[in-house]
Amino acid sequence: MQAIDIKLMRDFRRLWVQGLAIAVVLACGVAILLTAFGMHTALTDTRAAYYERNRFAEVFADARRAPDRLLPEIREIPGVYSAEARVQGMAVLDLPGRVAVAMGQMLSWPADDDPLLNVPILRTGLYPARAGEVMVTTSFAEANGFRIGDTFHANLNGQRRELTITGTALSPEFIYTIGPGALMPDNEGFGIIWMPEAELEAAFDMAGAFNHLALRLTADAVEADVLDALDALLDPYGGLGAYGRAQQVSDAFVSAEIDQLRGMAVVVPPIFFAISAFLVGMVMSRIVALDRAEIGLLKALGYTDLEISLHYLLLAALIAVIGVGLGWGLGTLLARAMAWQYARFFEFPYLLFRVPSWVYAMSGLAALATTMLGALRAALMAARLAPAVAMQPPAPPVFRKTILDRVMAAARLKQTTIMVLRSLIRWPVRSALTMLGLGAATAAVISASFMFDALARIIDLAFNQSYRQDAMVLFADDVPDTALSDLMRLPGVMQAEAQQFHAATLRNGPREKRVSIEARPEGATLSRVIGADGTPIDPPPGGILLSDRLAAQLEVGVGDTLEVEFMTGRRETHEMVVAGLVEQYFGLGAYVEIGYLDRLFRRAPTMSVGNILIDEPDLPALHAALQDTPRLSGLILMRENRAAFEDTISENVTVVNTVYAVIAILITVGVAYNGARIQLSERARELASLRILGFTRAEVSRVLVGETMLLALLAQPVGWLMGAWIARALASSFTSDLYAIPLVLEPKSFAWASLVVLAASLGSVMIVRRRIDRMDLVEVMKTRE
Amino acid sequence: MADRPDTVFRTEGLTKVYDTGGAKVHALAGVDLELYAGELSVLLGPSGSGKSTLLNILGGLDHATGGRVWFRDLELTRLGDRALTRYRRNHVGFIFQFYNLVPSLSARENVQLVTDVAPNPMDAAEALERVGLKHRLDHFPAEMSGGEQQRVAIARAIAKRPEVLLCDEPTGALDSKTGVQVLEVLREINDEFGTSTVVITHNAGIRAMAHRVVRFADGRIASVEVNDTRVAPHEISW
């Protein structure tokens, strides 16, 4: 090894704490990059393989009741490669040992052959073959502790049936399973159930007909054309609109997750890389300044500028190498842990997990490159030093009398305070950069809290203000609103209100949008429309109330007329006047008064959903009664839903906030510790002189601690501004067709962020302070700088 | 010593002006000088008279403002930074007042710093043996006395077998006894290898051991004397 390399290693050993502080920040970036790309690759690969091997359909369509003879015609549509029809429906389940009502999505299982499309993977047991046999999703069986041969009951269109589990399976259609109206998967309360075709057809009165269609397309097919052709064919049979994978619930969730991983990989690591580059630059500049004489010497000995620059770049590279090593280790572990998390959350039969080697290479190169970039300025500084000048001691920095000095003199500040203030002004760029670094740490915490503050506001509006019912009772069909009094008679029901949901297409000239129209009685109290400002709004009689986002997409305003094509009931088309707009964060809401709709349809008051308020102690009795109620297709327990959701959210809040707090602490320690070390090395003599003059350790430390903490304090408003700015950017980037994120800035989140950063700054500077306490006065004064 | 010795350094109207914002400092105000191969020359003169400036320019550490400088046939004043670096690497050994050892490297490693890049170096241990530090190979600068550190610096300078050895106040930071030891080493090397040596000093006593004594004042050469009889360093009174 060359002597200059030995010097490198020894210098590095001397700086290892500083180096490590930077390496850890760098490692975070590398690890996140690895995890995000690794998971992204794993999910993409796994999904692709699963979809391909199990022939996941590309186009889906639901209809009320289409005859089987339509199938050959559908297969003739240009672009259709294969088509498969089935019968499906919701059923209320009565599971042994479970008090609450559960729901099942019943799917027909072909009689003579295995399914062509969306082929399930049998995990245990056998396919259902005879009447009364069913196959269920593995997650549903596991959550409820079912084994092959266990039985449960289902209310199939009013008939109570005993069903025996013959098999459990996974399906590419249900990688992510979520029940109607639910916000989170609930494997115990919702499951997918396959039962023999003949039996299900009989139960749902669907002999010789189907109500769900799955298609695979040829390579050259144009999806939009197929969707149009399909809609046209299914229209007479109550077609509810064909859709592609993008609208398939399970795939939409998986895709959203994949996109999010990509977003994370693109947005987050650069922040870490930038901060470590910044830290490397800061530390390396200082090292070069301290090494002036040695650089001069090396030049005098005949080392070239290039060799000397490389020497310092290599020092930075060592930091990068350690950071990359740590990051690879951490990232590999993290990616594995995440893969488990995903395997639990999504139901894949296997996970093709691998972090591709190019991701390792790319993350390593990116980290190395940014570190080099950070060190470049310092390396060039070293190259530019003239050898003769380098070997003379540096001239003392020029302090000039400024207005501030006069102010300070007038204010009779302590000499040590003046030292602090002067040095801030003497090195304005460094002070500003340190402030910026610490501000970034504060901003990181704020931006993490912001998402949850915003979410909390949306949830509060949605649950506590909008949906105040304890449960929604779903009927299989529209029922006369006399059903309300039936509901009231059920045990524990204290209040009941009617509601209807109608799939419909709203049209304004060429603009059209498919939505679900909600109809409620005027003055409904359980389920209400709530504006962004938190006030409830009733749809004006004789008109339709639109969310502002929907109105904007349709380009209509109050007073304009819309053509509304209903896909429910008799599939009538009506003109409706836009009677009002409501500002909302969530969804493309369209609301009408229920009586207005019934008059429009020329029918007696009808309902499809009953919203009820329940007296808690009677809940078991209510569940028992509902399991035997005919025409019921489901029950959504809002309270459980809400609790599950809030649990998940608050669990996430804790995890994410902790992660970001740790990140902020790392950044802060990186910036504050390095800043204080640099200061100390610059000021060792000055501080030692103070000690010799008789200042106490505490007084001397105050200069060091004071400067860092003053910068940390000044950094807070900067961080708040940056945080608010990032929050605004996040809010607008997350705003989509479906929702807007309110810009909620909670003072307590700002306070928390500042607390974290100030505490971490104090901690870092206190570590450096220990060095002052141990400072050998004689040595410091003797060493030449 | 030959009658017509070869010139190693020659300067013609050499000037160096430092522009420090305010007043211009004429560190060298026209220096014409010839130094000869194999000689040990001493530069004397008050502080600030331009000695170090001259030495730095001769050693290729600094650029002149005006005039010309030759090292043998090589005109240094025509060279760019890259060529000057090569010149230093191949031909020049420096010794400084404050030793300028790298504190994180041991004695041997400090010498290796040079042997790693020089074209025809001696072994680092051999160079240290020459200066009487065979037993100190693995000591760090902080573990050595000033005199020992300066001897490491000398070992480092001679390890490349330089043609010229430029010493800027090599004994300036040493007491008289260790100063004498250092001078003895320098003289031995001059005697043994015939290395042309230039030594800057404040100490007029040292001149007695030189072949040639150049006196500086105000950026100019005041006088040049040739010693016919040189005294040994230990006879020098400090």
Ligand SMILES: Nc1ncnc2c1ncn2[C@@H]1O[C@H](COP(=O)(O)OP(=O)(O)O)[C@@H](O)[C@H]1O
């Ligand atoms: N880098 C520099 N910038 C400005 N002035 C300098 C610089 N180096 C030397 N000088 C000035 O040049 C003059 C000669 O300096 P120097 O050669 O170091 O003198 P000596 O070595 O004889 O003591 C002095 O007045 C000194 O202040």
Ligand SMILES: [Mg+2]
């Ligand atoms: Mg000098």
